[in-house]
Amino acid sequence: MLSEMTDSTRLALSIRRHALRMVHGARASHIGSCLSIADIVAVLYNDFLRIDPAQPAWPDRDRFILSKGHAAAIVYAVLAERGFFDVALLDHYCEDGSVLTGHVSHHVPGVELSTGSLGHGLSVGCGIALAGKRAGLRYRVVVQLSDGELDEGSNWEPILFAPQHALDNLVAIVDYNKIQSFGSVESILDLAPLAEKWRAFRWAVREIDGHDHADIARALREVPLETGKPTCVIAHTVKGKGVKFMEGQLAWHYRSPNAAELAEALAELEDGR
Numbered sequence: 001m002l003s004e005m006t007d008s009t010r011l012a013l014s015i016r017r018h019a020l021r022m023v024h025g026a027r028a029s030h031i032g033s034c035l036s037i038a039d040i041v042a043v044l045y046n047d048f049l050r051i052d053p054a055q056p057a058w059p060d061r062d063r064f065i066l067s068k069g070h071a072a073a074i075v076y077a078v079l080a081e082r083g084f085f086d087v088a089l090l091d092h093y094c095e096d097g098s099v100l101t102g103h104v105s106h107h108v109p110g111v112e113l114s115t116g117s118l119g120h121g122l123s124v125g126c127g128i129a130l131a132g133k134r135a136g137l138r139y140r141v142v143v144q145l146s147d148g149e150l151d152e153g154s155n156w157e158p159i160l161f162a163p164q165h166a167l168d169n170l171v172a173i174v175d176y177n178k179i180q181s182f183g184s185v186e187s188i189l190d191l192a193p194l195a196e197k198w199r200a201f202r203w204a205v206r207e208i209d210g211h212d213h214a215d216i217a218r219a220l221r222e223v224p225l226e227t228g229k230p231t232c233v234i235a236h237t238v239k240g241k242g243v244k245f246m247e248g249q250l251a252w253h254y255r256s257p258n259a260a261e262l263a264e265a266l267a268e269l270e271d272g273r
Helices: 007-026 031-036 038-048 069-081 087-092 121-135 153-164 185-189 194-200 213-221 259-270
Strands: 063-066 141-146 170-176 204-209 231-236
Touching: 007 031, 007 038, 007 069, 007 087, 007 213, 007 259, 031 038, 031 069, 038 069, 038 141, 038 213, 063 069, 063 121, 069 087, 121 141, 121 153, 121 170, 194 204, 194 231, 204 213, 213 231
Parallel strands: 063 141, 141 170, 170 231, 204 231
Antiparallel strands: none
């Protein structure tokens, strides 16, 4: 099975392993949130984003903002794999004094914005996209949101703002795994019908399987979906994807795997399942 993998699926497998080891070693949280976006992040960094690890501040680079900043481990993992810093640094995730903090930090090469308090990444993304348009630069801005994050009213201001300013260089990706910190999205603050809401706010919308690399890549290749409109990609995902005993389980929003659970998870990933 491993021989049949694409570059992006190999990258997704690698960053899942890194994230599991990191969260276990630090006794940290949010492994479920990391695993649900591993495939999206892998396709972005393998196939879509125009970046140069040797020039993290390249003016014409594409910008990726992790608005759901608690999924820091998976982004640090992909940045290390892409060469922004030494993979060995991942061993120091969440240590006292480490640059690899539990929520993404802009002090890490390749990270555009420190996030953690939810509901702010899209506003900043709008500003960066608007600045790029006014400066005549070609870069795209991708903002990774969580579904539970959309409970924050601060998101709906940039959702209104972006189409008003024709920000077709802006992509919002929603990690729609249907589970937030204290329960199901449906039971806490139901977002349905989510696609229709974004369309009503004048975004071009595409719904995809957030674990199907071909589906993810196809949607990204077509950005902007409509000229003059920002793009929203609603990625239907599974919290904890890739590790069967974590999949769809609220507990893994906060729990850290113990040694036995880590070994089981890594063994499952080693089998390529």
